[in-house]
Amino acid sequence: MGTLEVRNLVKEFRLGHGLRRSRLRAVDDVSFTLEAGKTVALVGESGSGKSTVARTLARLETPTSGEILLDGRSVSGSRSALRAYRHDVQMVFQDPFASLNPFHTVAHHLERPLQLHGVARGREAVAEQVRGLLERVSLTPTEAYAAKRPHEMSGGQRQRVAIARALAPGARFLVADEPVSMLDVSIRLGVLNLLARLQREENLGVLYITHDLATARHFSDEILVMYKGQVVERGPSDQVILDPQHDYTKTLLAAAPDPARHGRLRDEVRAELAGERA
Amino acid sequence: MAETRFLPRRSAKLVAGLVITVGIVLFAVVAPFFVQDPRFSGNDAFLPPSADHLLGTTKLGYDVLAQLAHGARGSLVVGLVAAAIAIVLSLIFGIFAGYAGGWTDEVLTMVTNIMLVIPGLPLVMVIAVYLQNRSLWLVAFILGITGWAGSAVVLRSQARSLRSRDYVEASQVAGERTVWILLVEILPNLLPLLAAQFLFAVVFAILGEAGLSFIGLGPNGSITWGTMITDAYGGNAMSAGAWWWFVPPGLLIAVFGAGLSLVNFSIDEVVNPKLRVVSEATDRRRAPEVAAPEAAPAAPVEPAEPAEPKAEVTA
Numbered sequence: 326m327g328t329l330e331v332r333n334l335v336k337e338f339r340l341g342h343g344l345r346r347s348r349l350r351a352v353d354d355v356s357f358t359l360e361a362g363k364t365v366a367l368v369g370e371s372g373s374g375k376s377t378v379a380r381t382l383a384r385l386e387t388p389t390s391g392e393i394l395l396d397g398r399s400v401s402g403s404r405s406a407l408r409a410y411r412h413d414v415q416m417v418f419q420d421p422f423a424s425l426n427p428f429h430t431v432a433h434h435l436e437r438p439l440q441l442h443g444v445a446r447g448r449e450a451v452a453e454q455v456r457g458l459l460e461r462v463s464l465t466p467t468e469a470y471a472a473k474r475p476h477e478m479s480g481g482q483r484q485r486v487a488i489a490r491a492l493a494p495g496a497r498f499l500v501a502d503e504p505v506s507m508l509d510v511s512i513r514l515g516v517l518n519l520l521a522r523l524q525r526e527e528n529l530g531v532l533y534i535t536h537d538l539a540t541a542r543h544f545s546d547e548i549l550v551m552y553k554g555q556v557v558e559r560g561p562s563d564q565v566i567l568d569p570q571h572d573y574t575k576t577l578l579a580a581a582p583d584p585a586r587h588g589r590l591r592d593e594v595r596a597e598l599a600g601e602r603a
Numbered sequence: 604m605a606e607t608r609f610l611p612r613r614s615a616k617l618v619a620g621l622v623i624t625v626g627i628v629l630f631a632v633v634a635p636f637f638v639q640d641p642r643f644s645g646n647d648a649f650l651p652p653s654a655d656h657l658l659g660t661t662k663l664g665y666d667v668l669a670q671l672a673h674g675a676r677g678s679l680v681v682g683l684v685a686a687a688i689a690i691v692l693s694l695i696f697g698i699f700a701g702y703a704g705g706w707t708d709e710v711l712t713m714v715t716n717i718m719l720v721i722p723g724l725p726l727v728m729v730i731a732v733y734l735q736n737r738s739l740w741l742v743a744f745i746l747g748i749t750g751w752a753g754s755a756v757v758l759r760s761q762a763r764s765l766r767s768r769d770y771v772e773a774s775q776v777a778g779e780r781t782v783w784i785l786l787v788e789i790l791p792n793l794l795p796l797l798a799a800q801f802l803f804a805v806v807f808a809i810l811g812e813a814g815l816s817f818i819g820l821g822p823n824g825s826i827t828w829g830t831m832i833t834d835a836y837g838g839n840a841m842s843a844g845a846w847w848w849f850v851p852p853g854l855l856i857a858v859f860g861a862g863l864s865l866v867n868f869s870i871d872e873v874v875n876p877k878l879r880v881v882s883e884a885t886d887r888r889r890a891p892e893v894a895a896p897e898a899a900p901a902a903p904v905e906p907a908e909p910a911e912p913k914a915e916v917t918a
Contacts, residue, residue, distance in 0.1 A: 407778070418772070418773060426792070437777055
C-alpha cells in the first residue's frame with residue numbers, strides 16, 4: 326500500500342517581465358490523496374489548472390507553496406530524492422505525437438528508464454524487460470514494435486508506448502494528463518481500458534486528468550472538479566455526476582452530450598431556424 | 604501524421620551539389636600527388652595552358668595546376684577547421700543558452716549579440732594585423748572564433764523550442780541527466796540544422812580566407828586559392844592577359860560555394876518541410892485545370908478550393 330498526498334498545493338506563474346509584471350495563480354490551495362489501487366479523476370475545463378497539478382506531481386514544476394508527500398514523507402529537491410520519487414511516480418503525457426522523441430526507437434524509450442532506475446542490468450536483461458513491457462501494453466509482436474520509430478505508429482500505439490515508459494521504472498503512481506484527448510474517438514476506449522487493466526493488475530494509484538465527465542465517472546473512484554485553480558467539488562464518482570452541488574459542475578454536465586437527449590438539440594435548432602424564417 | 608525525416612531526398616539539387624563538393628574534395632586530396640612541386644620555378648613564365656602545363660604557368664614559372672591542387676588543400680583545411688571551431692562555439696553559446704534559460708541564457712546571449720553586431724571582416728583584419736606570423740591554422744582559428752554568432756542565434760531558438768517539447772520533459776520525468784538530455788534527446792533532432800550551419804560556415808571561412816589573403820592578411824607561406832588570386836593580382840596577370848592564372852582559383856571558390864549551397868538547400872528542405880511542399884502543392888493545384896474541369900462531374904470529393912497543402916507524409 327502507499328499514498329501520494331498533495332497538501333495545500335499552490336502554484337503561481339510570473340507573467341511578463343520588467344515593469345509590467347503580474348502573477349497568475351494557476352493552482353490555488355489544492356489538496357487530495359491518491360491511494361494505491363484507486364483512481365482519482367481531476368476534471369475541469371482548459372486553463373482550470375489540471376495540467377499544472379499534473380506537472381507539479383511529476384516534478385516538472387516546483388510548487389509555490391504546499392507539499393507533496395509520498396507515503397507520508399515530504400520529498401526534498403536533491404537529485405537522489407528526486408530520482409527515488411520518480412521511481413514511484415510517473416507521468417503519461419497528453420500528446421503521444423510529442424512525447425516520444427522522433428529520432429529514437431521504441432526500445433530506446435523503454436530501455437532508458439529501465440537502466441536509470443536499475444530495474445534491469447545487462448543488455449539481455451534489459452531487452453527481456455522491454456519485451457515484457459510491450460506485452461503488458463498489448464503491443465505484440467514485441468520484437469517488431471521495439472524496433473519501430475514513433476512516426477511508424479498510430480496515435481494509440483504511441484500512447485501505449487508512453488504508458489509502457491511510465492511503467493518501466495516500476496512506478497506505483499501514474500499521473501495521466503488527458504491521456505486520450507489527442508486520440509481518435511475509436512481508439513480511446515482501448516487505451517482507457519488498458520490503463521484500467523494495468524491499474525487493477527499492478528495496484529496502481531492513478532490520477533486521471535480529463536475534461537470528459539463520462540469517462541471520469543466510468544474509470545475512477547473519486548472525482549475532483551477544478552475551476553480556476555480551485556477544487557470546487559469532490560466526492561465519489563457517481564455522487565458527483567448524479568447529484569452535482571456546485572454550479573460549475575452542473576454547467577459541465579449540461580455541456581456534455583447526453584444520449585438520452587438524442588436528437589433533441591437538432592430539433593431545437595430546426596425549430597429556431599423555422600421561427601427565424603417565419 | 605507528421606513524419607520527421609533525417610536524410611534529404613535525392614533531388615537534382617542534392618546530386619549536383621554532392622557531385623561538385625565531392626569532386627573538389629577528391630581533387631584536393633588526390634591531385635597534389637600527381638602535380639609538380641607548386642614552388643618549382645624552373646618553368647618558363649606566363650606559359651598559356653598546354654599539354655605540359657594544363658593550366659599554364661605563373662609569372663614566376665610555377666605550374667598553375669600544381670598551385671591549384673595544393674591551394675585546394677589549404678582552402679579546404681581553413682574552411683573545415685574554421686567551421687569546426689565555429690560550430691563548437693555556436694553549440695555552446697546556442698544550445699546551452701537555449702536549454703539552460705535564465706541567467707545563463709542572458710549572459711551567453713549577450714555575448715552572442717555582441718559578436719553578431721561587430722562587423723566580421725574588420726575584426727578579422729584587426730586581429731590579423733596584430734599577428735605578424737600567420738599560419739594556415741591561425742587564420743582558420745581567427746575565422747572560426749569570429750564566425751559563430753549567426754548560427755548560435757539559430758541554434759538557441761531551436762533549442763528553446765525543443766526544450767519544452769514533451770519528449771524532453773518525459774525524459775526529465777524518467778530521471779535523465781541534463782547532459783544526456785542535451786546530447787541524446789535534443790542534439791540528434793538538431794543534426795540537419797547543424798549540418799546546414801556547418802556547410803555554411805565552411806563557405807564563409809573559405810570566402811573569408813580569400814578576402815583576407817587578397818588584402819595581404821592571409822596565411823604566410825601557405826598556398827590557398829585566396830593567395831593564388833593575390834599573387835595573380837600582384838603579378839599583373841590581368842594586364843599580361845594570363846587568365847589561366849586567376850580564373851581557375853576564382854572559379855573553384857565560386858563553384859565550391861555553389862556546390863555546398865546546393866547541398867544546404869536540400870538539407871533545408873528537411874529542416875523546413877514547407878520549402879518542400881510548395882512545388883507539390885502548386886502541381887496539385889494545376890492538375891485540375893489540365894483535366895477539363897467542366898467535363899468532370901465524377902469528382903464530388905474534390906472541394907472547390909485547392910486542396911490544402913498537407914505535409915507530405917508517406918514515401
